[in-house]
Amino acid sequence: MSGQNASSEHLSPAHVAAYVDRALSTEARRIVELHLADCEECRQEVAEVTSLVRRSRHRGWSYIMWPAAAAAAILVLAVLPSRVDERQGQALRTGADEGVPAITVVRPATGDSLPLDGIDFIWRSFAPDAQYNVRLTTAEGSEVWRTSTRDTSAAPPPNVGLVPGRTYFWYVDALLPDGNSATTGIRRFTVGP
Amino acid sequence: MDDRTSTDLSRLLEAVSPSEADAAWATFVEKHTRLILHVARSLGGDHDAAMDRYTYVLERLEDDDYRRLREYAPDGRTRFTTWLVVVVRRLCLDHYRSRYGRPRGTGGEEARRTRRTLTDHLEGHVDIARLASSAPNPEHELLAWDMRSRLAGALADLPPRDRVLLALKFEDGRSARAIADIMAFPTPFHVYRRLNRLLAQLRDRLEATGVDKPGPVTPNATHGSPSVQ
Numbered sequence: 001m002s003g004q005n006a007s008s009e010h011l012s013p014a015h016v017a018a019y020v021d022r023a024l025s026t027e028a029r030r031i032v033e034l035h036l037a038d039c040e041e042c043r044q045e046v047a048e049v050t051s052l053v054r055r056s057r058h059r060g061w062s063y064i065m066w067p068a069a070a071a072a073a074i075l076v077l078a079v080l081p082s083r084v085d086e087r088q089g090q091a092l093r094t095g096a097d098e099g100v101p102a103i104t105v106v107r108p109a110t111g112d113s114l115p116l117d118g119i120d121f122i123w124r125s126f127a128p129d130a131q132y133n134v135r136l137t138t139a140e141g142s143e144v145w146r147t148s149t150r151d152t153s154a155a156p157p158p159n160v161g162l163v164p165g166r167t168y169f170w171y172v173d174a175l176l177p178d179g180n181s182a183t184t185g186i187r188r189f190t191v192g193p
Numbered sequence: 194m195d196d197r198t199s200t201d202l203s204r205l206l207e208a209v210s211p212s213e214a215d216a217a218w219a220t221f222v223e224k225h226t227r228l229i230l231h232v233a234r235s236l237g238g239d240h241d242a243a244m245d246r247y248t249y250v251l252e253r254l255e256d257d258d259y260r261r262l263r264e265y266a267p268d269g270r271t272r273f274t275t276w277l278v279v280v281v282r283r284l285c286l287d288h289y290r291s292r293y294g295r296p297r298g299t300g301g302e303e304a305r306r307t308r309r310t311l312t313d314h315l316e317g318h319v320d321i322a323r324l325a326s327s328a329p330n331p332e333h334e335l336l337a338w339d340m341r342s343r344l345a346g347a348l349a350d351l352p353p354r355d356r357v358l359l360a361l362k363f364e365d366g367r368s369a370r371a372i373a374d375i376m377a378f379p380t381p382f383h384v385y386r387r388l389n390r391l392l393a394q395l396r397d398r399l400e401a402t403g404v405d406k407p408g409p410v411t412p413n414a415t416h417g418s419p420s421v422q
Binding site for chain 2: 013014016017018020021022023029030031033034036037038040043044045046047048049050051052053054055140163
């Protein structure tokens with residue numbers, strides 16, 4: 001918080017945003033929290049911005065509109081993992097993927113460390129004419145990239161901005177023309193240094 | 194900030210001709226309209242109110258050759274969109290205050306806060322809510338003040354993160370789910386677990402300052418050593 005007195009002035013937009021995005025160093029976070037402990041207005045701001053940002057990102061997950069019939073879309077939404085909330089290595093799956101057929105993953109294996117320039121996802125074909133929807137999220141569950149393909153591989157473009165050392169999660173859901181679906185389940189990998 | 198956003202913003206801020214700037218501004222507005230509307234709507238009101246805010250925000254962002262946008266400093270970790278949410282929300286609040294003044298006074302807030310229930314969770318070491326509402330007796334007020342001082346002292350010794358946690362829970366009244374989101378706890382369960390530990394810690398500290406054990410407050414307790422039974 002250069003140039004700011006943590007206890008008397010309000011946090012700058014940059015500090016609020018960095019706090020919400022968990023982008024502060026340990027020391028900077030401590031200083032911000034020192035201020036938050038005594039400043040109700042800034043706590044209110046952090047809480048509202050957190051809510052706005054999370055809602056916006058989570059809602060992005062539901063903008064999955066295939067050009068298939070509405071009934072098929074509803075079915076897909078029903079079987080998609082509704083939400084991933086994975087932090088500090090602990091995974092929670094709140095979507096209803098139990099009982100949904102599995103897509104076999106070729107690579108990467110869960111827990112793999114991948115070089116920044118070598119991140120690609122490969123899976124086995126589940127059925128002819130399947131539409132695959134690929135999602136890549138941060139450990140906090142925020143979507144960083146998604147794509148739809150009829151191929152059985154996908155790679156995030158370089159401008160996705162993955163950060164070395166961080167853990168990410170990915171999964172593929174397949175939609176079949178008859179309305180059935182399948183999923184790889186959520187997979188984890190780390191971007192190597 | 195992803196490369197495309199970075200390029201869009203650079204194009205806007207580094208435009209050398211008005212036509213170039215206009216085109217870059219149009220691109221920026223198109224790209225971020227949904228986010229700005231999302232924030233504008235979050236402050237309530239009808240469609241017209243939200244659109245008023247939206248227009249106000251765009252005008253302010255455009256002011257002084259995009260002065261506010263020039264304040265954004267990419268650090269490689271903070272998202273531009275998160276920063277923009279903060280700026281847009283502040284502008285929306287400015288718009289509201291310029292029309293209606295501050296959303297609400299804080300006069301009743303202080304009284305409400307003094308009755309909040311951190312001490313209830315300390316298993317009845319002292320019932321500040323009851324004491325504060327039985328104001329006619331000066332001795333009770335003194336006792337309440339003394340206990341607040343002790344509690345404030347114990348709180349001041351806690352790490353900032355723990356103090357924020359307690360403030361979010363007991364001053365702001367936020368849910369464990371909301372606190373987990375704000376403070377990056379993995380689940381609400383982790384919030385409760387941490388709270389339980391903190392409350393136990395605070396109980397120990399209060400006991401160390403002379404509060405012996407939970408129990409009803411004796412009305413005739415003396416200042417400095419509030420008696421409990």
